[in-house]
Amino acid sequence: MRDAARDLTALELLRVQRGRLADRLRPRWWYLAGIAFLWALVFAAPFGSRYLPWGVSPFPLILVVALPVACLLYWGQAWATGIKTGFRNLSYRPARPAGIAMLVVSIAANGTETSLIRRGLLAAAIVVAALAVAAEVAAQQALLRAIRQDVRAGGGAA
């Protein structure tokens, strides 16, 4: 009976420790700012396609800038929190709603921007891009929240 009580205390302690670990995963301001910058690059693509001279595609340029920034953000987050979460795609269930939201927002915003730019409504396109960046940052925060909750719950371990 005493052994069982000790084991259960250990389990309870482990729950508290998981909570402590999950709290470390809170994003820093620079991480969110970096994510906003990355998405701003993505949503700048329709403007680049329309306004870059000689019909230059903006995508290689965006990739060249975005890739090092994304790597720096990942490394910086791991360095600051001491936790590497790895890349989470849609097969990771807790992150699925946020991942789908990101995908839908990026497709819808890019389509809307392209159509607005074609009609000459530049200001409206900029507003759509800004709103899309805000939505993507919110989705990224939701994704991190889902990972934190998963860590707190034990990541399916028990």
Added chain:
Amino acid sequence: MTLKARPDPLIHPITRLSICGLLAAGADWIEFAALRDAAGISDSVLSKQSRVLEDAGYVEVRKGAVGRRPRTWFRLTAKGRQAVQGHLAWLAQLEEEFSASTLDARQPRPRLGDRGQPRRVLPPLLGST
């Protein structure tokens, strides 16, 4: 693959359970200081216990450095993950049984003469007529 709920003697000590339980909690790699702070243990205890777990093939250790500062990262191996999951499932089972038995003990006993209680017919005493 089905999960077998069974205790693992190597993970059973509370410090090793903390280390393995934290490593199994959804993160990929966890750094030494983060693991030490979350588990609330000292550097030497973490070093000693992680070595035991590494020797048993439960934990993978990767050492690196940022500038001059050395950084050690830990991750559960597949074998370690399986053992931890089994041990935690066993603990969860134990907790369920324990809470069920506690609930039973807390149930109020029916008092004699309570209304709404089924009347129990006592067996006749031996030897009575």
